[in-house]
Amino acid sequence: MHAPDHSGLWKQSTQRARRPATLGPGALGPGALVLAALVLTAPMLTLHAAHAHAVLDPPRAPAGSHYKGSIRIGHGCDGAATWRVAVTLPRGFQGTRPQPKPGWDLSTRRVKLEEPYTSHGKRVTEEVVEIVWEARGREQFLRDDHFDEFSFTARLPEQAGAVWIPVTQTCEVGEIQWSQVPASGDSPRGLKTPAARLQLF
Numbered sequence: 059m060h061a062p063d064h065s066g067l068w069k070q071s072t073q074r075a076r077r078p079a080t081l082g083p084g085a086l087g088p089g090a091l092v093l094a095a096l097v098l099t100a101p102m103l104t105l106h107a108a109h110a111h112a113v114l115d116p117p118r119a120p121a122g123s124h125y126k127g128s129i130r131i132g133h134g135c136d137g138a139a140t141w142r143v144a145v146t147l148p149r150g151f152q153g154t155r156p157q158p159k160p161g162w163d164l165s166t167r168r169v170k171l172e173e174p175y176t177s178h179g180k181r182v183t184e185e186v187v188e189i190v191w192e193a194r195g196r197e198q199f200l201r202d203d204h205f206d207e208f209s210f211t212a213r214l215p216e217q218a219g220a221v222w223i224p225v226t227q228t229c230e231v232g233e234i235q236w237s238q239v240p241a242s243g244d245s246p247r248g249l250k251t252p253a254a255r256l257q258l259f
């Protein structure tokens with residue numbers, strides 16, 4: 059598995075801050091070094107928040123509503139281009155319809171429901187549980203320095219709270235499983251490869 063090493067950014071900039079080229083040793087106290095490190099790393103954190111992994115847009119929606127959302131892929135795998143995106147729909151998503159993308163093959167995996175339901179007067183006995191987009195050729199690969207969005211519509215679960223949507227991003231080299239969920243609470247903070255979060259309210 060290949061995750062982009064965001065902690066590397068931290069290390070690099072911290073090291074740079076700790077090497078005051080024009081000042082002799084002892085010219086800056088430890089407090090000044092820490093301050094310099096914070097100043098230098100702050101823009102990195104902002105950048106990371108902006109490119110932010112594989113995330114859902116919009117990230118919040120009313121429980122039980124009809125939702126249109128996109129998984130946004132913000133970067134490749136450690137610099138490698140992306141050619142496949144697989145999205146797993148959690149239990150309770152109904153009538154999921156993926157949006158085709160020019161240049162990408164689209165497929166879905168369905169399962170038989172244990173408890174069929176009725177929608178628009180029709181009995182629904184199976185449900186889409188996975189959507190897969192695959193680039194048809196190298197021309198369509200999603201470069202590491204670009205982003206793209208993979209969209210679907212669905213009726214959302216009735217219960218408020220966070221739902222986590224695992225995404226597998228496959229690249230020319232490597233793969234990222236965006237599948238981590240917090241042990242408790244709704245925040246993905248501190249997780250290296252969090253699943254995409256949809257906050258239902």
Ligand SMILES: [Cu+2]
Nearest residue numbers: 062109110111
């Ligand atoms: Cu990221």
